[in-house]
Amino acid sequence: MFSTLRNASRTTTLVIAIGLLGTVGADIVTAVTGSGTAVAAGSHHAGHGQSDDVTAYVNALRPLAVQLRVAVAPDEKIIEAIAVPRAGDAFAARDAVTHGTTLSAVRTVSKRLAALKAPAPMASHHRDMSRAVGSIEAAMAKLQTLRNLQNPAHLVARIDEIGSNQLETAEGNWDAALQAAFRLAHAKAPLDFSRGHLVAPVSRTSWIFNADRTCTAASYRLAGLAELAKNPSLSNGEKLARRWSRTMNWTGGRLAAIKRPRGVSRVPATLRSHLRVLGAVGKIFGQELGFIRNQNFAGAARSVEQLREISGSVELLASAMNRYGAHSCGLVIGSWGSSSPHHHSSVST
Helix, strand or coil: CHHHHHHHHHHHHHHHHHHHHHHHHHHHHHHHHCCHHHHHHHHHHHHHHHHHHHHHHHHHHHHHHHHHHHHHHHHHHHHHHCCCCCCCHHHHHHHHHHHCCHHHHHHHHHHHHHHCCCCHHHHHHHHHHHHHHHHHHHHHHHHHCCCCCCCHHHHHHHHHHHHHHHHHHHHHHHHHHHHHHHHHCCCCCCCCCCCCCCCCCCCHHHHHHHHHHHHHHHHHHCCCHHHHHCCCCHHHHHHHHHHHHHHHHHHHHHHHHCCCCCHHHCCCHHHHHHCHHHHHHHHHHHHHHHHHHCCCHHHHHHHHHHHHHHHHHHHHHHHHHHHHCCHHHHHHHHHHHHHCHHHHCCCCC
16 A cells, blocks of 8 residues: 555656646746747747748739730840841831830839738848849830831840840849749749740730831832833833732731731731732732733723722821831831832833
């Protein structure tokens, strides 16, 4: 019995000792942290809340990073294209970067980024990203200042300078801040400017650039026709009509095939409608070619009159191109509206 009591006494003493250790341990925690168990629990919840803030931040940041790349991609494609420019690309690039929607799209991303509330651990990265987006916006704004520049060599040099210096540096700063933010959140970062090649979306920028390129190519297809017109003959008449017919049909088809943007940047319905006039001009020249081959000069004269009558519609197409921003293309088409009928005045007699 005494041994049982002794054992019970030892057990009680052990329990009391353990209780004391627990109390002392709690007292030590209280002395160090100031609030004991409640603080420990509160600390756990605070850490969890901070993690939620960081997660919410990077989740909101991810689509903005994608939107920024999509916004800048059309102008990047232009800058890449003029690294080895085709004839006329300087003016096509000028029209595209000064009348596209890149700047407004970047400004939208900038405003949305500014509206994000960065948690404390992300504050410095958020500031770095904001500065980078501001620099990208400034580069796009610089491109806008080129709209009145007429020297092609200066145009290419300025676009290259803005793209390879200011824009590239700003994109590198954005990439560094973006990657740092996602590393801190232990999350996979979206593709940035340095990783992968983003296919540029269909945009007003891309449409203008391709339209200007098409019209420039068409103007080269018609090179030398003025000399033929100075030397009237059936042979030269056929060459003139054939070249004009093929070039008008080719140009109309190529312009109609350019992928058109949607939404606020869509190609106006009036411009799309006026594009049909090039096919009509091509058809009239094709008919004239047949008349010349058959030495039907009366028929050829009617064709010339038709061309005079339709020239106003060609000029309307040129004006529609100018309004949309494809000034180089509008200039080429405008010259056709005033010149094409006169090439045949001495050939059809």
